[in-house]
Amino acid sequence: MSAVPVQPTRSVPGSGWTVVAAKEFGDHLLSARFTVLVIVLGLAAAIPLYFAASAIREVASGVTDAQAIFIALFWLAPSVSGQVTLPSVAGFLAYVAPLLGLAFAFDAINGERAQGTLPRLLSQPIHRDDVVNGKFLAGLAVIGLVLVSVIGAISAFGLIRLGIVPDPAELLRIVLWVLVTFVYVSLWLAFGMLLSVVVRRAATSALIGFGAWLLLTFFGGLIVSLIGGFIAPLTGSAEEILRNNGMQEGLRRLLPDTLYREASLSLLNPQVTSVSTPATIGSYDQAQQRIPSLLSLDQSFILVWPQVVGLVAMMVACFALAYVLFMRQEVRA
Amino acid sequence: MSASPGRIAPKKRPGRRLAAAPVEGARSGFEAESDSTRIRTRGLTKNYDDLVAVDHLDLDVHAGEIFGLLGQNGAGKTTTILMLLGLTEPTSGSARVVGLDPARAPLQVKRRVGYMPDSVGFYGDLSGRENLRYTARLNRIPRELAETTIEEVLEQVGLASRAEDKTDTYSRGMLQRLGIADALVKDPDVLILDEPTTAIDPLGVVEVLDLLRRLVDERGMSILLSSHLLNQVQSVCDRIGIFASGRLIGQGTMAQLAQRFGDGRHQLEIGLDLANGDDGSRARAKLAAVPGVVSVDDGARDNDPWVVTMAPGADPIAVRSEVLRVVATEGLPLASIRAVVPSLEDIYRRAVARPAVASAPSGSAGTPTRAPASAGDVPAARHEPAIQPEPATRTLDPVEPVTLPTPETSREDRA
Numbered sequence: 170m171s172a173v174p175v176q177p178t179r180s181v182p183g184s185g186w187t188v189v190a191a192k193e194f195g196d197h198l199l200s201a202r203f204t205v206l207v208i209v210l211g212l213a214a215a216i217p218l219y220f221a222a223s224a225i226r227e228v229a230s231g232v233t234d235a236q237a238i239f240i241a242l243f244w245l246a247p248s249v250s251g252q253v254t255l256p257s258v259a260g261f262l263a264y265v266a267p268l269l270g271l272a273f274a275f276d277a278i279n280g281e282r283a284q285g286t287l288p289r290l291l292s293q294p295i296h297r298d299d300v301v302n303g304k305f306l307a308g309l310a311v312i313g314l315v316l317v318s319v320i321g322a323i324s325a326f327g328l329i330r331l332g333i334v335p336d337p338a339e340l341l342r343i344v345l346w347v348l349v350t351f352v353y354v355s356l357w358l359a360f361g362m363l364l365s366v367v368v369r370r371a372a373t374s375a376l377i378g379f380g381a382w383l384l385l386t387f388f389g390g391l392i393v394s395l396i397g398g399f400i401a402p403l404t405g406s407a408e409e410i411l412r413n414n415g416m417q418e419g420l421r422r423l424l425p426d427t428l429y430r431e432a433s434l435s436l437l438n439p440q441v442t443s444v445s446t447p448a449t450i451g452s453y454d455q456a457q458q459r460i461p462s463l464l465s466l467d468q469s470f471i472l473v474w475p476q477v478v479g480l481v482a483m484m485v486a487c488f489a490l491a492y493v494l495f496m497r498q499e500v501r502a
Numbered sequence: 503m504s505a506s507p508g509r510i511a512p513k514k515r516p517g518r519r520l521a522a523a524p525v526e527g528a529r530s531g532f533e534a535e536s537d538s539t540r541i542r543t544r545g546l547t548k549n550y551d552d553l554v555a556v557d558h559l560d561l562d563v564h565a566g567e568i569f570g571l572l573g574q575n576g577a578g579k580t581t582t583i584l585m586l587l588g589l590t591e592p593t594s595g596s597a598r599v600v601g602l603d604p605a606r607a608p609l610q611v612k613r614r615v616g617y618m619p620d621s622v623g624f625y626g627d628l629s630g631r632e633n634l635r636y637t638a639r640l641n642r643i644p645r646e647l648a649e650t651t652i653e654e655v656l657e658q659v660g661l662a663s664r665a666e667d668k669t670d671t672y673s674r675g676m677l678q679r680l681g682i683a684d685a686l687v688k689d690p691d692v693l694i695l696d697e698p699t700t701a702i703d704p705l706g707v708v709e710v711l712d713l714l715r716r717l718v719d720e721r722g723m724s725i726l727l728s729s730h731l732l733n734q735v736q737s738v739c740d741r742i743g744i745f746a747s748g749r750l751i752g753q754g755t756m757a758q759l760a761q762r763f764g765d766g767r768h769q770l771e772i773g774l775d776l777a778n779g780d781d782g783s784r785a786r787a788k789l790a791a792v793p794g795v796v797s798v799d800d801g802a803r804d805n806d807p808w809v810v811t812m813a814p815g816a817d818p819i820a821v822r823s824e825v826l827r828v829v830a831t832e833g834l835p836l837a838s839i840r841a842v843v844p845s846l847e848d849i850y851r852r853a854v855a856r857p858a859v860a861s862a863p864s865g866s867a868g869t870p871t872r873a874p875a876s877a878g879d880v881p882a883a884r885h886e887p888a889i890q891p892e893p894a895t896r897t898l899d900p901v902e903p904v905t906l907p908t909p910e911t912s913r914e915d916r917a
Contacts, residue, residue, distance in 0.1 A: 188639045196627070285623020289684065292587050292617040293640035294609045500589045501580065 185295025189303025190310070197311040202272050207315055213265040214323045217258045220247035222330040237439050237463060239335035240342055242327045244437040258323070259346070259433045263426065264386055266350060269315060270357025271378040273308040276371035277301075277362055278495060283371060288500050301362070301495045305488060308358045313351055320347055338466055345470065346436045352480050353429040357382075359487035366495045389424045396420065407450060414446055428480050432473040439463040444472060538565045540692050540724040541586060545595035548581050548748075555581040557748040558595065563692075563724050563741075568714060570735035571728040572850055573745030579728040580620055582745075583694050586726075587617055600691055613641065616685030620696040620728075622677060626670035630661055630680050633669055634687050641688040648687070655683040658713055660706070674701035682710065686717075693717070695727040699734060711738040736846035744853045752853050760844045763852045767796075768818040770825060773807035773838035785834050792828055794821040807838060 197203055224247040225238060246257045256264070278301070281287040290300060324343065328334070335343070361378055368374035384392075397420050401413035421427045431444045442464055447453040464472070541563035548556040556578040563569040571579050584590040586599050588608030597604055604611045624633045631652060638648035656662045659679040664672070672680065678701050685693055693714075699707045715738060717723045729735050735742060736756060743753035752759055772789070776782045789798045789808070794816030799809045812821050822841065829836050 185640060188636075192636055192639075196625075199627075284625065285619070285621050286625060288589070288619035289617070289622060289624075289637075289681075290640075291589055292612055292615075292619070293637060293688075294613040294642075295640055296609070500584055 185293070185299035186303035186306065189290075189295070189299055190307040193304050193307035194310050197273055197307060203311065203315075206269055206272055207319065210262070210265055210269060210315060210319045211322065213261045214258050214319055215326060217247060217255045217261050218242055218323050218327055219330070220249055220255055221245045221258065222327055223247065225331060237336075237339055239327070239331065239333050240339040240437055240439075242324075242331065243343070243346070244434060259437055260430070262350065263353075263430050263433065266316075266354050267357040267382045267386060269312055270308075270354040270359075271361040271375075271382060273311055274304070274358045274361030275365055275375045275378045277304045277308070278365040279369055279371050279374060280365070282369065291500055297496055298492060301366075301492055305358065305362055308362070309351075309355055312354045312358060316347055316351055316354065320350075341466055342436055342439070342469070345466075346433055349429070349432050349436060349473075349477055349480070352477065352484065353425065356425055356480055356484040356487065359484045359491065363487050363491040363494070366491045366498070385424055386426045389426055390421060393417070393421050393424060411447065411449060411453065418445055422476075422479070425480060425483055428476040432476040432480070435469050435473045439465075439469060441469070441472075444476070539563070539598075540565050541569075541597075541599050541726060543582075543586075543595065543597045546582070546585060546592050546597050547594045548578075548585060548590065549593045554748050556585070556592075559748075559750055561743060561750060561753070563726050565691075565724050566718055566722045567740040568718055568725045568727065568738055570739030570742045571726065571745060572730065572732065572735060572742060572846075573728070574730070574854070577745040578748040579745055580696055581748075583617070583696055583726070583728065586694065587612060587615060613688065614690055615692045615694060616688055616690035617694045618678075618681040618685045618696060618698055622681035622684070624669040624672075624677060624680060624684075627668060629666050629668055630672070630683075631656065631665040633680065634684055637684050637687050643688065651687055651689065652683075655686040658686070659683045660709060675703055675706055678702055679706070679710065682713070691723060693723055693725045693727075695725065697729055698727055699729070699731065707734060714738060732846045732850055742846070744850060746854045756846065756849075759846075759849045759853070763849045764844050767814050768812045768816070768821070769842040770810040770812075770822060771801075771807040771838070771840050771842055772810055772825070772829075772836070775835040775837050785832070788828050788832050788834070789825065792821065792824050794824070809842070 221242050224245060225241055243258045246254055246260065248254045255261075276283075278287070281290060281300075287300075291297060320343070357378075360381070361374075364374040364378050365371070368377060394417065397413075397417035400420075401416040403410050403413055403417075405413075422431075435441045435444055440463060442459065442462070443456065447456050539562055541561065543559050543561045546556060546559040546561070547554070559578075559582060561582075571582070573579050581590065585592045586597055586604055588604035588611055591605055599611045600614045602611050624630070625636070628636070634652045634655070635648065638652060643651065653662070656665050659682050661676060661679050661683060664676065669677065669680065678698060682695065682698060685695070695714075699710055702710060711734060714725055714727070718725055727735075727739070741753060741755050742759060743750050744759070745751070752762055754762070774782075774785055776785065786798050786808070789795060789810060794812050796811045796813050799811070801807055801809060810825060812818060818841070826839070828834075829839075
């Protein structure tokens with residue numbers, strides 16, 4: 170082999186995170202968990218969509234001037250053979266989506282440690298944060314890919330099944346909903362990343378992540394109601410009940426699951442005009458007298474803006490914590 | 503390993519075995535640093551809370567040499583290496599690697615330093631070649647150059663035939679070979695290897711050490727390798743540094759270390775085919791009567807050769823021929839005779855034990871079989887089992903640093 174002189178191109182300063190992200194993205198796409206998650210997420214969305222489509226067909230056949238019917242595919246909770254009520258597509262995804270985030274991050278850093286690749290990786294000419302940034306961005310890219318392809322596929326399925334073409338406003342609502350879902354899943358990705366930095370064993374961090382998912386999405390509402398019942402019981406005068414109910418709602422909104430569900434429901438369903446129950450008798454009366462109407466997209470978005478900001482803030486906080494802890498960790502285990 | 507001599511492409515710097523002779527004034531400070539100094543630390547210290555991992559380390563590694571870091575587990579070798587790579591911040595002191603401060607310019611340092619960590623790992627679902635490709639990309643090596651370099655280094659470490667297999671299927675020894683290849687992908691000026699050969703089979707080790715030697719001789723690379731496999735270090739390293747409790751208690755060539763940590767006395771091993779005990783005591787008396795001989799001792803086991811220890815000032819050649827003459831005239835049934843050369847193991851054990859022994863009472867309790875002739879003297883440990891119980895006093899004594907060899911002596915020795 171001939172002598173290979175040192176190329177000047179080697180000294181070109183580059184961003185190491187792009188290399189790390191490209192490698193991680195490739196790994197994710199080829200991994201078994203990618204396939205599994207696409208199938209799980211696809212099923213979780215397609216099954217309620219199928220029944221929702223049937224339900225809509227029954228209703229819509231008699232209606233001539235129905236607005237925003239296509240998008241009802243996503244938020245309508247269909248009843249199966251008139252008995253069991255399934256969660257809507259959005260509701261199903263709210264349960265399953267956190268797994269998507271966790272799956273691509275729970276072993277990001279501790280996996281490198283376990284394999285013994287971390288010291289080798291860090292001894293390459295890249296910055297330390299390139300590792301954690303690259304991995305996070307690769308995770309975001311995979312999440313985006315999965316969400317867009319799954320929701321695109323089931324939309325097409327719904328289109329065929331329903332035979333109703335969505336109007337541009339509905340399409341925009343779906344796009345915004347996908348974006349909010351993306352933010353919500355990124356929150357779980359950042360949380361998984363944090364676990365992978367703090368917990369030394371990948372299996373342990375997967376278990377903790379799984380536990381947090383169960384706790385926050387399934388039992389979180391129950392637990393918060395229980396606590397809320399102690400702090401602000403729904404007894405006394407109507408004023409008190411309304412006020413305490415408002416407090417309980419506030420408590421529930423500490424859960425990312427609540428924030429996401431409120432945001433996605435308002436974005437998908439233009440009939441939703443408020444995410445909170447009225448806090449005073451007066452506003453309750455007003456709400457009773459309101460004529461049912463469809464909100465325009467910007468109005469819907471203004472309605473859920475606080476929820477979206479809350480989700481983004483939680484994600485940033487998780488990632489920042491993971492970042493700082495990783496930068497302070499010793500290279501050696 | 504199919505690497506033939508000459509596979510390594512010579513670089514611009516033609517390496518010479520002893521090319522590392524320091525330039526005058528190179529030791530006065532960083533300003534006067536010569537081109538040949540690749541790694542230099544001054545007062546490098548790292549504390550973890552209460553624990554002093556590395557304590558005022560002064561280390562020099564020159565171009566074209568292999569420097570071996572010896573030390574027990576936890577002696578601070580890996581911490582030192584991490585500081586040299588900028589992966590850990592030193593508490594105090596300074597380090598220069600290829601003339602750069604690793605704490606300030608870690609990227610430039612890491613671009614020119616190949617590192618293979620202790621218990622190196624790879625991505626198990628990627629092949630050996632793909633793992634190296636990732637390293638090449640992280641080093642921003644252009645694609646075509648990367649491919650040829652990867653092919654070359656895989657060939658050098660003898661993994662070319664397994665390059666397409668996933669590293670999950672590799673043995674520990676193969677992973678270590680791949681680790682060396684990985685460190686070579688970036689065509690480094692300095693190679694830092696942390697325990698590079700612990701899992702490689704004996705024949706493979708010879709090949710790897712041979713490869714390291716050629717990298718140094720033909721490319722002028724400098725290699726810092728840490729190990730506790732003393733015979734490997736002895737066979738391949740130009741200079742050796744001995745670490746104990748975070749301190750470098752000695753550095754230099756084998757000869758320098760032998761001089762510093764030896765007791766200055768020479769020994770002979772004599773094997774005799776003795777029929778009975780009477781012959782034995784007669785022979786022993788005759789040998790002990792030779793002028794310049796201090797003592798004649800049994801070996802560690804029953805049939806081991808005797809050890810003849812000479813007086814500190816005695817001329818070893820004269821004593822040796824006198825011993826041979828006595829053997830011949832007395833008709834002793836000689837089976838073997840050889841001069842005892844201190845091994846690195848002896849030196850290492852003495853160096854590690856020395857600070858404590860120096861302050862221990864004479865006739866150290868750890869070595870009762872051969873009473874030392876003078877206070878503070880440690881008998882040669884050639885025949886003793888590798889692990890000897892340490893005297894109780896040793897652990898309580900504070901570890902005093904032994905004065906390092908002066909620059910002048912080491913320079914003379916190199917010349």
